[in-house]
Amino acid sequence: MAKIKAEYIWIDGHQPTSKLRSKTKIIDGPATALEDIPEWGFDGSSTMQAEGKNSDCMLKPVCFVPDPIREGDDILVMNEVRNADGTIHKSNMRATLSELADKYSDHEPWFGIEQEYTFFVGRSPLGWPDGGYPAPQGPFYCGVGADEVFGREIVEDHMDACVRAGIGLSGINAEVMPGQWEFQVGPLGALEVADQLWLSRWLLYRIAEDYGVNATLHPKPVKGDWNGAGAHTNFSTKSMRENGGMKVIEDACEKLGKKHDEHIAIYGAHNEERLTGLHETCSIHDFRYGVSDRGASIRIPMATANDGYGYLEDRRPAANMDPYQVCASLISTVCA
Numbered sequence: 001m002a003k004i005k006a007e008y009i010w011i012d013g014h015q016p017t018s019k020l021r022s023k024t025k026i027i028d029g030p031a032t033a034l035e036d037i038p039e040w041g042f043d044g045s046s047t048m049q050a051e052g053k054n055s056d057c058m059l060k061p062v063c064f065v066p067d068p069i070r071e072g073d074d075i076l077v078m079n080e081v082r083n084a085d086g087t088i089h090k091s092n093m094r095a096t097l098s099e100l101a102d103k104y105s106d107h108e109p110w111f112g113i114e115q116e117y118t119f120f121v122g123r124s125p126l127g128w129p130d131g132g133y134p135a136p137q138g139p140f141y142c143g144v145g146a147d148e149v150f151g152r153e154i155v156e157d158h159m160d161a162c163v164r165a166g167i168g169l170s171g172i173n174a175e176v177m178p179g180q181w182e183f184q185v186g187p188l189g190a191l192e193v194a195d196q197l198w199l200s201r202w203l204l205y206r207i208a209e210d211y212g213v214n215a216t217l218h219p220k221p222v223k224g225d226w227n228g229a230g231a232h233t234n235f236s237t238k239s240m241r242e243n244g245g246m247k248v249i250e251d252a253c254e255k256l257g258k259k260h261d262e263h264i265a266i267y268g269a270h271n272e273e274r275l276t277g278l279h280e281t282c283s284i285h286d287f288r289y290g291v292s293d294r295g296a297s298i299r300i301p302m303a304t305a306n307d308g309y310g311y312l313e314d315r316r317p318a319a320n321m322d323p324y325q326v327c328a329s330l331i332s333t334v335c336a
């Protein structure tokens with residue numbers, strides 16, 4: 001049996017926003033099924049997941065993809081964290097989503113997540129004059145040319161890597177603030193989109209590392225008259241995608257409005273800096289939905305309104321949200 005490198009990736013216990021961690025295990029390959037990938041452990045006292053005197057945590061593989069960086073038979077392994085006795089660790093948000101996805105599988109929920117992020121070098125966004133500001137926003141969104149777009153080579157590398165890994169990427173674009181970009185994952189089922197979003201975030205950090213650039217998911221990386229970074233979550237159920245779906249979508253928006261505060265509570269830290277009512281957002285204190293309305297909490301895309309069925313876009317989640325929690329909250333509010 002040939003040896004392969006398996007990069008074990010997991011989510012730590014950092015507060016208020018969890019971070020990604022990873023380490024490499026040499027295992028017997030090739031791995032063709034989850035059963036081929038052993039469970040592993042780590043020191044939870046170094047990841048805010050355990051006390052020093054009882055620090056072993058378990059890594060339980062939940063999905064794997066070809067490693068697009070090391071290539072060959074090497075793999076990236078997404079894990080959930082268990083306690084030493086195998087029970088669900090309190091930082092493990094995937095387990096709840098897994099239960100809900102099972103319980104409401106007949107609704108066939110689909111998600112497409114737009115991940116916005118910002119490249120930084122030192123204290124400035126990539127392409128910004130050191131300690132200063134570029135020209136005001138306007139030309140940068142979907143721009144082209146060395147005066148408007150910064151970091152495209154990293155973005156292209158990341159996109160290629162995601163595609164090689166079999167991640168369900170659906171596109172990329174340069175964003176409104178220079179140095180800010182977006183990629184979209186989905187539409188996919190809840191666990192698939194969330195696992196793949198975490199893997200694609202890991203690839204983003206890892207690839208940018210080779211360029212000496214740091215990608216941040218902070219929802220308001222630069223204060224003032226600059227766009228924040230979100231993770232618009234597009235969501236549909238089977239009945240929303242069928243004739244008459246518009247009514248189901250409106251009912252879903254009404255339900256979401258009643259639970260606005262509960263959703264905001266898990267839609268990402270520092271989101272109040274981003275959801276100000278300016279820069280294509282609705283204030284964090286208000287809830288509104290509307291067709292084509294980019295100033296609403298929830299936008300119903302024009303094509304959905306025209307067809308009478310389709311999906312809704314929850315514009316509230318911040319770029320640093322946890323997709324396990326966001327998908328779980330949408331399923332439990334809308335499908336229950």
Ligand code: ADP
Pocket residue numbers: 110111112113114170184185186187232234235236241310311313
């Ligand atoms: P925007 O116009 O808001 O920038 P994007 O094109 O960036 O929109 O993202 C739209 C997302 O919606 C894509 O990720 C796509 O996969 C997703 N999507 C499309 N159809 C559905 C659907 N029926 N259910 C859930 N998500 C969907």
Ligand code: MN
Pocket residue numbers: 114182
């Ligand atoms: Mn988009």
Ligand code: MN
Pocket residue numbers: 114116175182
């Ligand atoms: Mn965007």
Ligand code: MN
Pocket residue numbers: 114232313
């Ligand atoms: Mn959007």
